[in-house]
Amino acid sequence: MEEEDINHVILYCFRLQDVLLSELTFLKENVVQTDFIHIVKRVVRRNKAGELEKLFLCAWGIWYSRNQLIFENKRISLEQAIDHALLVAKEYECAVAEQQMGSKPHCGWLHLPVGSLKLNIDGALFHDQGRSSVGMILQDETGNVLFTTTKPEHEIIDHMEVELLAVLRGLQLCLPLGIHDLQVESDALLVVQELTKGEESMSIWGSLVLEIRNLLLRFPKVVIQHRGRMANAAADCLAKYSWHLHDLMVWWNSFPEVVSHIIEHDAL
Structure with missing residues (x-):
């Protein structure tokens, strides 16, 4: 040998x-x-x-x-x-x-078309605990919070995978709500590119990408787009909030105190 x-x-x-x-x-x-x-x-x-x-x-x-x-x-x-x-x-x-961008990205609320909802998602890795988590927030066209959620994922996965998993979990929560017009925002540019490119994904996350794309087809109108990290701060905070949790937590028409200052700032 x-x-x-x-x-x-x-x-x-x-x-x-x-x-x-x-x-x-x-x-x-x-x-x-x-x-x-x-x-x-x-x-x-x-x-x-x-x-x-x-x-x-x-x-x-x-x-x-x-x-x-x-x-x-x-x-x-x-x-x-x-x-x-x-x-x-x-x-x-x-x-x-x-x-390194010279201009500071806009972090406030950007109004949506009437009837549209916006889902911000993010993932976090806790290497010391050997696990990861996802967080997400759904808002209507004026910024009212429809739900916030955080969920621990009990397995170490890489950054790209946990960001894709956050998209999947968010879509799974939104699907039963009968949403007709949904905007999904992520601060992971490569995730957005991987999900929106036309050809089949040949990456190691191919099966996860396929599962997400199949879910996207079940929404009448949906778009996935990239936003800067600062504009995705609430979802990021929610993802990190689950470091001490053991199961999914959902706040309907509400949000935990830990993200209140972010949501209030975005509304300015």
């Missing part, structure tokens, strides 16, 4: 070569090399934007899928693992870009 090391994975494992070469085309110029560090040095000397980052992201994606199989008994394809790594990096870049 061949030794499992970075050289074997990146350079010699025939099961991985086709996928890696499709993402890292510059590796084709280094097929005769026998050392990963030598390839890194070659990439540095090439000095082409994004190549070095992509090389290490792909290596991290392979390591992530290996650990998922060994420690979580979850099998993730190489394509999904690399896609996951690249999406995580893109999410980070989006967050940095948002923080």
